[in-house]
Amino acid sequence: MPLGVAVGAAVLGTVVGRLAGIDTSAVTAIEVILQVAFAAAAVTVVAVTGVRGSQ
Numbered sequence: 001m002p003l004g005v006a007v008g009a010a011v012l013g014t015v016v017g018r019l020a021g022i023d024t025s026a027v028t029a030i031e032v033i034l035q036v037a038f039a040a041a042a043v044t045v046v047a048v049t050g051v052r053g054s055q
Helices: 002-019 029-051
Strands: none
Touching: 002 029
8 A cells, every 4th residue: 555655646746747847857845735735634644545354
């Protein structure tokens, strides 16, 4: 699950960055910030909606 969240956030951050006009061959700080923000949002959603084992 963590690997999926990381890959998804990286792809989504890059796509959104490209759509916003950030078109460079190198990784930019804005792309990294977008990736971290998407990863944090995804982890929050999984943590809130995740089903834990019965206690």
